[in-house]
Amino acid sequence: MTTINRNYRKLQGSYLFSNIAGKVAAFSQKHPEAEIIRLGIGDVTQPLAPAILKALHRAVDEMGDAATFHGYAPDLGYDFLRNAIAREDYEARGCQISPEEIFISDGAKSDCGNIQEIFGTDNRVAVCDPVYPVYVDTNVMAGRTGEFDRERGNYRGIIYMPCREEEGFVPQLPQETPDLIYLCFPNNPTGAAITRERLQEWVDYANRTGAVILYDAAYEAYISEPKLPHSIYECEGARECAIEFRSFSKNAGFTGVRLGFTVVPKSLKRDGAQLWDLWARRHGTRFNGAPYLVQRAGEAVYTPEGKSQLAGQIAYYMENARIIREGLAGAGFTVYGGVNAPYIWLKTPEGMKSWEFFDYLLEKARVVGTPGEGFGACGEGYFRLTAFGDRENTRRAVERICRL
Numbered sequence: 001m002t003t004i005n006r007n008y009r010k011l012q013g014s015y016l017f018s019n020i021a022g023k024v025a026a027f028s029q030k031h032p033e034a035e036i037i038r039l040g041i042g043d044v045t046q047p048l049a050p051a052i053l054k055a056l057h058r059a060v061d062e063m064g065d066a067a068t069f070h071g072y073a074p075d076l077g078y079d080f081l082r083n084a085i086a087r088e089d090y091e092a093r094g095c096q097i098s099p100e101e102i103f104i105s106d107g108a109k110s111d112c113g114n115i116q117e118i119f120g121t122d123n124r125v126a127v128c129d130p131v132y133p134v135y136v137d138t139n140v141m142a143g144r145t146g147e148f149d150r151e152r153g154n155y156r157g158i159i160y161m162p163c164r165e166e167e168g169f170v171p172q173l174p175q176e177t178p179d180l181i182y183l184c185f186p187n188n189p190t191g192a193a194i195t196r197e198r199l200q201e202w203v204d205y206a207n208r209t210g211a212v213i214l215y216d217a218a219y220e221a222y223i224s225e226p227k228l229p230h231s232i233y234e235c236e237g238a239r240e241c242a243i244e245f246r247s248f249s250k251n252a253g254f255t256g257v258r259l260g261f262t263v264v265p266k267s268l269k270r271d272g273a274q275l276w277d278l279w280a281r282r283h284g285t286r287f288n289g290a291p292y293l294v295q296r297a298g299e300a301v302y303t304p305e306g307k308s309q310l311a312g313q314i315a316y317y318m319e320n321a322r323i324i325r326e327g328l329a330g331a332g333f334t335v336y337g338g339v340n341a342p343y344i345w346l347k348t349p350e351g352m353k354s355w356e357f358f359d360y361l362l363e364k365a366r367v368v369g370t371p372g373e374g375f376g377a378c379g380e381g382y383f384r385l386t387a388f389g390d391r392e393n394t395r396r397a398v399e400r401i402c403r404l
């Protein structure tokens with residue numbers, strides 16, 4: 001008889017954003033006239049920049065001509081894109097990452113979900129709390145955790161690293177020693193950033209203990225403070241202990257286009273193996289390459305026109321972030337984030353539970369945000385708003401919240 005992967009039974013409810021979508025749909029059905037402003041899911045709203053559209057159009061035309069048609073892409077990505085990334089994202093920041101160490105994919109969600117597959121199921125996993133849920137759920141599915149502990153509100157067997165207000169939402173080194181450490185900076189959901197010195201402590205810790213850091217830098221383009229690291233490879237020794245994930249979703253609006261990459265340095269070895277080899281094998285076996293069109297669009301991100309147009313888009317979202325942050329702070333809310341990240345992390349007023357505040361905001365202001373508790377037990381009492389809305393809606397949402 002067929003059996004299932006019983007680890008799936010440990011998963012809690014449906015994915016956070018499906019829960020939110022369900023609640024919003026039920027509310028809309030009850031109040032069809034209600035005009036709801038969505039600042040919940042971190043999806044972009046600005047159209048693709050002209051330089052990217054131009055590259056896409058050109059690539060579409062190439063696909064219509066036998067002489068320039070492209071079939072399967074190389075498993076690990078086209079050289080034109082890997083070279084541009086190595087040069088612009090790494091060499092320009094003083095990091096030693098070669099094009100072969102860059103694996104092109106369809107996005108950071110797939111990569112940071114799939115990466116755990118190259119590690120043994122007996123590895124201990126450490127995550128921040130609150131956390132982007134993909135890191136946890138994919139390890140639950142793989143059987144690297146125990147059951148969900150209702151009382152604690154999290155899974156047994158995972159090392160949760162609380163990210164507290166008083167510590168700028170950056171975790172302390174854990175008491176128990178993990179094998180795999182997920183870090184994400186600038187952070188989703190708290191909007192916190194990490195300094196180079198603090199990140200160096202993590203790199204030194206991983207090299208000391210033999211752990212591997214899985215560093216999600218999906219929001220690096222939003223860093224506004226010049227001294228903050230954009231890549232973990234800006235730290236000494238990171239090539240020996242870290243894998244980095246990047247996405248084109250937030251810096252270039254590719255959430256619906258789909259493109260990302262993972263960096264696995266060839267010098268990263270564990271358990272007698274080069275992790276590069278394992279990831280190359282995994283990628284080549286399970287993934288048939290990101291589309292040519294999309295990789296050409298990705299290349300355009302690094303052209304002078306692309307860079308300048310995208311800087312404008314990021315500035316647009318960060319102005320939204322400022323409007324939310326300053327508007328809510330002015331109305332007496334305690335707010336964090338929104339300076340080096342497109343997320344504002346606010347404290348729910350009067351000790352309200354985060355789902356309670358979600359319902360309250362939907363009911364009274366018709367604004368949708370994301371309850372902090374959905375990101376982990378330490379997210380309770382907080383609420384995330386995104387700066388990815390359009391300007392008008394962002395302004396109106398802030399006005400409505402401030403009027404409550």
Ligand SMILES: Cc1ncc(COP(=O)(O)O)c(C=O)c1O
Pocket residue numbers: 042106107108109110112132184188216218246247248249255259260
């Ligand atoms: C921290 C983090 N990593 C990865 C992703 C997913 O990125 P992608 O669209 O490239 O799959 C997101 C999306 O919201 C995210 O917040």
